[in-house]
Amino acid sequence: MAEETKVMTMKDAISKYVKDGMTLFISAVWANHAAAAAHEIIRQGKKDLTLIESSPGEIFDQMVGAGCVKRIILSWSANEAFGPGYRFRRAVEKGLIEVEDYSNFGLTAKLMAGAMGIPFMPIMSQKGSSINEIKAFLGENKLKHMECPFTKQKVTLISGINPDVSIIHCQRADLEGNIQTWGSLFSAKWGALSGKTIIASVEEIVDTDTIRRNPELTLAPGFRVAAVVHEPWGAHPGHLFGYHDDDRWFRYMYANFVSDDDGKFKQFLDEWVYGVEDRAGYIANYIKKYGYKRLMRLKPKPFYSDPINYGTYPFDTMHMDI
Amino acid sequence: MTDQKYAKDFTLPELMIAAGAREIKDGERVLIGVGLPLLSAMLAKRTHAPNSKMAYETGSFDSLPSRTPFSVVDPDLVPRAIFAGQLTDIMALFLQRGFVDVGFVGGAQVDKYGNLNSTCFGDYFKPDVRFPGSGGAHDFGTFAKRSLIVMVHEKRRFVEKCDYVTTPGYLRGGNSRYEEGLPEGTGPAAVISTRGVFRFSPETKEMYLETFHPGLTVDSVKENVNWDLKVSPIVRETEPPTEEQLRITRELDPEGFFLRRGEYNKKIKAQAENMGWL
Numbered sequence: 001m002a003e004e005t006k007v008m009t010m011k012d013a014i015s016k017y018v019k020d021g022m023t024l025f026i027s028a029v030w031a032n033h034a035a036a037a038a039h040e041i042i043r044q045g046k047k048d049l050t051l052i053e054s055s056p057g058e059i060f061d062q063m064v065g066a067g068c069v070k071r072i073i074l075s076w077s078a079n080e081a082f083g084p085g086y087r088f089r090r091a092v093e094k095g096l097i098e099v100e101d102y103s104n105f106g107l108t109a110k111l112m113a114g115a116m117g118i119p120f121m122p123i124m125s126q127k128g129s130s131i132n133e134i135k136a137f138l139g140e141n142k143l144k145h146m147e148c149p150f151t152k153q154k155v156t157l158i159s160g161i162n163p164d165v166s167i168i169h170c171q172r173a174d175l176e177g178n179i180q181t182w183g184s185l186f187s188a189k190w191g192a193l194s195g196k197t198i199i200a201s202v203e204e205i206v207d208t209d210t211i212r213r214n215p216e217l218t219l220a221p222g223f224r225v226a227a228v229v230h231e232p233w234g235a236h237p238g239h240l241f242g243y244h245d246d247d248r249w250f251r252y253m254y255a256n257f258v259s260d261d262d263g264k265f266k267q268f269l270d271e272w273v274y275g276v277e278d279r280a281g282y283i284a285n286y287i288k289k290y291g292y293k294r295l296m297r298l299k300p301k302p303f304y305s306d307p308i309n310y311g312t313y314p315f316d317t318m319h320m321d322i
Numbered sequence: 323m324t325d326q327k328y329a330k331d332f333t334l335p336e337l338m339i340a341a342g343a344r345e346i347k348d349g350e351r352v353l354i355g356v357g358l359p360l361l362s363a364m365l366a367k368r369t370h371a372p373n374s375k376m377a378y379e380t381g382s383f384d385s386l387p388s389r390t391p392f393s394v395v396d397p398d399l400v401p402r403a404i405f406a407g408q409l410t411d412i413m414a415l416f417l418q419r420g421f422v423d424v425g426f427v428g429g430a431q432v433d434k435y436g437n438l439n440s441t442c443f444g445d446y447f448k449p450d451v452r453f454p455g456s457g458g459a460h461d462f463g464t465f466a467k468r469s470l471i472v473m474v475h476e477k478r479r480f481v482e483k484c485d486y487v488t489t490p491g492y493l494r495g496g497n498s499r500y501e502e503g504l505p506e507g508t509g510p511a512a513v514i515s516t517r518g519v520f521r522f523s524p525e526t527k528e529m530y531l532e533t534f535h536p537g538l539t540v541d542s543v544k545e546n547v548n549w550d551l552k553v554s555p556i557v558r559e560t561e562p563p564t565e566e567q568l569r570i571t572r573e574l575d576p577e578g579f580f581l582r583r584g585e586y587n588k589k590i591k592a593q594a595e596n597m598g599w600l
Contacts, residue, residue: 030395031380054409055457076457080393081356081579084454092452099452101441103460104379105413112410124418125461128490128502134446154503183400184381185408239397248392252590253599267600290597303401 006177006228010040010278013199013227021048021070022164025111025191028056030080030246032181032188033238034169035059036201036231036279042066043273052163054107054187057238058254061085064097065265066273071098071137073161075107082248083255087265100136102126106143106158108187113160114194120144120157127154166195169234170219171243172204172211177225180217183241189219198224201231203243233283236298244298328561329568334516335581337535338472339365339571340563341514342426345470349373350423351416353462356393359426359472361574361581364390368570377416379458381407390574413458417465420505425466427459429473431484434529434549436491436510436522438463438471439484446486456488463489464504468511475515480547492527499527517543519560528552533560 008016018024018041026041027034038059041049048070051060055076063069065087077088091097102110105125113121126132126143135142144157168188170181179200181188192198198220205228211218234240237247237254258264276282287295329336335358342362346352348371354363363376375384378394384404391399400406416422429438430453440459442449463469469489473479491510492499500506509527513520518534530552534543536559544551563571571581578586 076455078454105461
């Protein structure tokens, strides 16, 4: 067991690592959906943030509506099939925030370049589009075109990015900050690893032996991770594989009856963000309002994969005893 | 399918879902986004294309969902899937390498060469309306052998030139798409709108009307297009869904989330008010 622990509260993690004006990756695509962190950022009144994520949903919408955001680098923003993200939409239409658009591939390639420590990523996508022609606040640093020096093909070079802080919600971590996740990751891996500092909220804190028995699930070893926050239901109303399902109902309500209504939106923040201390308070409010049964319906029934054989290997490899 | 009876009583979304399903051939790999295309792909798999395989940009491939996903990030797309990875796996290892046959894309505006706008109406920096943006659409439209455009048909959406090109179609027609460096053997195959099904001339790459939906006429479709729309010499009515297609489509969406959105919205709203949702 480690002597030092990276475990802290979300309040402490955000106030220690997130400063006004920073660039943040926050996993907001519902896969590894870092909702608890986004709400804490709103509660602490962070300002002038630049956010980056490939296809953010309602937590970016809420951060925009709460006035935390100056700029967004993205590919897509809405509440998926549930409806448009109206806070985002209106803010762009009124010129309250600036956006820089990529395709999902382009945006994720940008994070991947940053994560790998290279200044750009060549991709064969984004050609023949306004995405490549129209550059907003990144200007000439958005991307370049070039002819491949080997094949003479046209290539798009996507500039890399290293956000000041990357925030992600995962299944589990140990006290040393080794974080593990599974499922379809969308852009979460490159988003998390591109960060200069990584904050991970997790559903469970486990011992290091559990991490070591499944090393392929490790997204980032502890040396990359600054803070771990134990935050059950941290992705709600998004999902986390094996822990909780999307709360389709809650998300439908937000997209259709809250996002486009100034009064309702303010009421939403007052109730679900400012009106609670932390994620535990948020979940307590959910149970109080809608009942424990509705919450527990979001727990998936277990479906375990088969254990795989990694093998153990003997110290004596010359087999002289035979 | 010819030996099957056509359904008589169906809605516009049900017609469009069947039209989308018919575009998918057995054994093809299909990339899908949110909404009606998801139902088209699931319908195809349950009827004439049982060996088609769906990929989702989230990272899943060949899933066996036990429910109709509301979204491409539905967690149910992971358990029992053949592959669960991440966006760059699907985009780079599948799509960019040319292993995807069909990609469905939506849009707010389309022009006569099938270029699509899903970003904004008006100026990018001062948009009249801001839409969600590309998402995976640009990448699907770039690399899929055949992209299928599914969209609402209003006159202001079928334009001579898009305000913003999110997803390239045939650019300026002719060979211009490939001269720009987009892969040979790719491009939009059809537009399935709320008024008809459109295809593209093999030479000029200009869009033409192939079929109009039941109850409409060639002229009523042409009136809702902002250029002089060409019409197939064998233009006809869009093939209705068969009874089997219709039954399966409805089974896929028993609550009406996709098929009867207005009614669904009312039902949920009433429940929300009862439960004191805000």
